[in-house]
Amino acid sequence: MKLTMSPASPYVRKARALAIKRGVADRIEMWTVATSAPELAALNPLSKIPTFVTDDGQVLYDSPVVCEYIDSLGDAPPCIPPAGPARWRALTLAALGDGIMDATQPRRREIALPQDDGRKEYIAGQQAKVTRALDALEQETLGELETIGDITVACALGYLDFRYPNEPWRPGHPKLTAWYERVVKLPPMAQTMPPAG
Known part of the structure; x- marks a missing residue:
């Protein structure tokens, strides 16, 4: 099995953290590849990471699908609960964490461009999404990286x-801060820290 990666990608970090949590990280080869690489585009028409190649050659993307596949491997308790309230809560938290990342990445790119009124409004709108998401997470009771929701939120905060x-x-966000300071020391987060600088 092979996982495309960039050490700075929070979406890749989510998949790697889940693999560590599930005890299957040693079964997955990490393949560092640029999103502009032709070999990635040949596998994934969106040319995005993470892209995952299974042992039988099936190609999976994007991070929610990759994570669901990783969660099916090994014998550890699943991080994506079966159908029912716990599943919907975990997936909703994961969507909130993904939403923080989704709003953060384009905002970073837009900040580097000339700042006209339209761009400033777009950047402010993305920043407002992150602020609202953080305020919502402050009201949540999060676990110790037990679900895909916990893992995704931790990766978003790390990003x-x-x-x-x-x-x-x-x-x-004192409650969220205390939670993050605990879970960032756990192996799934500690072993997937993005590079300094």
């Missing part, structure tokens, strides 16, 4: 630290 250290998210 904010990594890409926006000058915009701290912790003020006004």
Whole structure:
């Protein structure tokens, strides 16, 4: 099995963290590849990471699908609960974490471009999504990386630290901060830290 990766991608980090949590990381080969690489485009028409290649050659993308596949491997308890309230809560938290990442990545790109009124409005709108998501997460009771929701939220917060250290998210979110400070030390997060700088 092979997982395309960039050490800075929060979506790849989510898949890697899940593989560690499930005890199957040693079964997955990591393949560092640029999203512009022709070999990635040949596998995934969207040319996005993560892209996952199974042992039988099936190609899976994007991160929610990759994570569901990884969650089916090994014997550890699943991180995506079966149908029912726990599943919907975990998937909703995962969507909230993905939404933070989805709003953060384009905002970073847009900041580097000339700042006309339309671009400033777009950037502010993306930043507002992150602020609302953080406020919603402050009201949640999160587990110790037991579900895909916990893992995705932790990766999203880590990405904010990594890409926006000058915009701290912790003020006004003491409960979320305390939770993150605990889980960031657990192996799935500690072993997948993005590179410094």
